[in-house]
Amino acid sequence: MKLSYKLYPFQVNSENQKSIGDIIILHGLFGSSKNWVTVGKYLSNFGSVYTLDQRNHGESPHTNEHSIKLMSEDLEEFLSDHQIKEPILLGHSMGGLVAMYFDFTHPGFLKELIIQDIAPRSYPFAYDKEIQAMSFPLDGFSSRNGIDAEMAKYLPDTFIRQFLQMSLERMDSGEYRWKLNVAGLNQARRVFEDVFSEIVSSKTKTLFLIGGNSEYISKDDLDLIEKKFSNLLIKTIPGGGHYIHFTHQKEYLEILREDLSLIS
Incomplete structure (x- = not known):
């Protein structure tokens, strides 16, 4: 499926500044690229940023088929069409599940994986x-x-x-x-069920951004994350919930700045 997207080109602020590569952002359930304008503009100081509308969201096509696997395939098609290699992939909630699934099924493809407030497990459709x-x-x-x-x-x-x-x-x-x-x-009420097998794991450089008061991440989830990802950094924003990119934007962007500044 051909996805709609918004591009924020790399902003060169100094002569010696170089892009760290392309950054892809995947929104959560009921969201769209419109939710990521501020973050997209900010991250364009590091590289070109693509904020995607996943299937059945935003300006992208509608279909009766909706699953994490299919959204991962949509992402693969987008990356191929735009000839993007070794991207940094940031996913929130449903987008985070898609990002993790893509990473697990494409080992070694991503430069970095950034996951916001979701764990690699099944979730109920509580909406x-x-x-x-x-x-x-x-x-x-x-x-x-x-x-x-x-x-x-x-x-x-x-x-x-x-x-x-x-x-x-x-x-x-x-x-x-x-x-x-x-x-x-x-x-598509089973969209968040049985996505990940017990044996999958990742060696990709991975950052988890978690809200300290989030209902989506438990202590058991933190243990699971540590088992699944061997090259892992977890950052928790105290007092934050599921939408820390909006409610705690200053702290959120500062964590991303520190993390992306280390990438050459």
Whole structure:
């Protein structure tokens, strides 16, 4: 599948500055490249940055098939089409699962793997409220405020509603639509199950960025991560949750700066 993407070209700030290579960013479930504008612009100080819309998200095509394996194959096709070799791959949540799967199935291909707040294991599809908040008909709504008020009946969390509404588009007709394939994602409820085998492991240079208060990472997950990745650095942002690239952006970018500054 041909994925939509946003490119942030390498920003040369000094004569002696060299690119560390291409950086690919994979968003999480219900996200898109729009969630990564600030991070993408910042990382372009190190190399050219591609923020991808994964299948059924953003401007990329919709399909009834949605799995970590297929998204990894989409990524492989993108890298081949753009002749990108030895990229740095950053993945958040669902994007992190795709990134780890790609690394496990393409040993030695990545220059570095950066995973945000997800572990290489199965996760339940615990997003009924999000699906319900995007499943009512949008006919007759003339404003985002009206849609938000209706969404709040299903999803009280204002932050998550605002996150979802980054995929809400007003068409030329004045009507609204979801760029997300809501029905397709609702049918893919096993997308996070049985992705990784017990025997896979990685020697790739790997950085895990974890929110200190995240519900997605347990102590057992930390033990699992240490077993799976032999060239590993784990950084925890105190007080952070699942969206530390947004809620704790200063600390998040500083960790990335320190890490990428060591790459030649």
